[in-house]
Amino acid sequence: KQEVTQIPAALSVPEGENLVLNCSFTDSAIYNLQWFRQDPGKGLTSLLLIQSSQREQTSGRLNASLDKSSGRSTLYIAASQPGDSATYLCAVKDSSYKLIFGSGTRLLVRP
Amino acid sequence: NAGVTQTPKFQVLKTGQSMTLQCAQDMNHEYMSWYRQDPGMGLRLIHYSVGAGITDQGEVPNGYNVSRSTTEDFPLRLLSAAPSQTSVYFCASSRRRTGIQGGANVLTFGAGSRLTVL
Numbered sequence: 356k357q358e359v360t361q362i363p364a365a366l367s368v369p370e371g372e373n374l375v376l377n378c379s380f381t382d383s384a385i386y387n388l389q390w391f392r393q394d395p396g397k398g399l400t401s402l403l404l405i406q407s408s409q410r411e412q413t414s415g416r417l418n419a420s421l422d423k424s425s426g427r428s429t430l431y432i433a434a435s436q437p438g439d440s441a442t443y444l445c446a447v448k449d450s451s452y453k454l455i456f457g458s459g460t461r462l463l464v465r466p
Numbered sequence: 467n468a469g470v471t472q473t474p475k476f477q478v479l480k481t482g483q484s485m486t487l488q489c490a491q492d493m494n495h496e497y498m499s500w501y502r503q504d505p506g507m508g509l510r511l512i513h514y515s516v517g518a519g520i521t522d523q524g525e526v527p528n529g530y531n532v533s534r535s536t537t538e539d540f541p542l543r544l545l546s547a548a549p550s551q552t553s554v555y556f557c558a559s560s561r562r563r564t565g566i567q568g569g570a571n572v573l574t575f576g577a578g579s580r581l582t583v584l
Binding site (some may be wrong): 359364391396398404444446454456458459 | 510514524525573575577
């Protein structure tokens, strides 16, 4: 059974710092991996999607990498801003088209 | 373009009552799904559908029913609500086939429905 783990559960950093969020999964037979952002009381917004054949994706200050063989993905946020404060979730799509989520990392960027 | 619309946003039920959470999308997405989100547990898949007339179970299907009579709608029914079903429910949809970054395969979520069962 696929399991997705995100470490740390919570993170507090000063504004301007570069940071890395981690996601690990137990079964490397994935279709793709997505990173989402969730603001309090809101739905999820897709940030980046990496297909199983890709190694990384970039969008603005965000860069996500994927290492299927080791079951890991990282989300790198450059020059963090208070507006980046949110919960970040990763999810893998398994071979049966089901999306399995991690429990998220709650990020606070302090001014 | 409304995206994924969920109703109601908030609902309070008594144990044993039934209700339906509505989900509609206007993007012609084949794939639709329901998740529940509980503190510290991430999102868990309840049921999903890969097209009209086709549904399947996710991780936590017990106590929930779904149907998919049209491409646009995917209602979630609680036949006899229990306190353990207190949660935030999210509906999500996407195109079924592989897409490029930012394209067809990205999952689009509704804003959520907060359900409390007393």
